[in-house]
Amino acid sequence: MENLLNEENLENIRELIESRLADIPGELILLGGVGSLLLSSYLTKKGNKQAAAFIGSLAVPILGIGLAKYKDLLKSEAENFKQSLQSEE
Template sequence: MAFKDNDQTEGKVAKGIEKQTAKIPSDVFLWSALGAMAVSAGLKIAGNDKTALFVGQWAAPFLLLGVYNKLVKVEGSDKNDKG
C-alpha cells in the first residue's frame, strides 16, 4: 500500500522526542563518539579486551544519533505539520 507524502505525519511521541533532541548541540554526539573510541583504545592498551570492544561499539550509535539530530534540526519533525 503506497502512501502520499502528505498522508504521513509524526506521532505525538516522535514529535516530543524530536523536540527534545533538537535542543542538544550536534557536536555533543561527535565528541561522544570520539570519547568512546579513545576510552576503547585505552581499555585495549590496558588489556581489557572485552570491555574495549563493548565501549568501542558505542561510537557508531553516537554518530547515528548525531545524524538524526541534524536531520531533525534541518528538516523539522514533520514538514507537513503547520503547528
C-alpha cells in the first residue's frame, strides 16, 4: 500500500487549505478557534472525553491560522495608515 502522505501530497494539501482559507477573515477563524475551545470544555464537563480531546486538538491549529491572518491584516492596515500620513505631508 502506497503512503499517501508524501512530500508532494503535503504540498498539494497545503495549497488547497491556503486557497480555501484566503477568503475567510481572520476574525472569524479566531472566533472558530475560541468556539472549539469552549465546545471542548463543555464536552469534557458532560463526560465525552474522546470528543472533547479531538475538538480541543483542533483548536490550537485553528487559533494559529487565525492569529497569522489577523496579524497580516493589522500589518497591512498599519502600512496603509503610514502611506496616508505620508501623502498628506
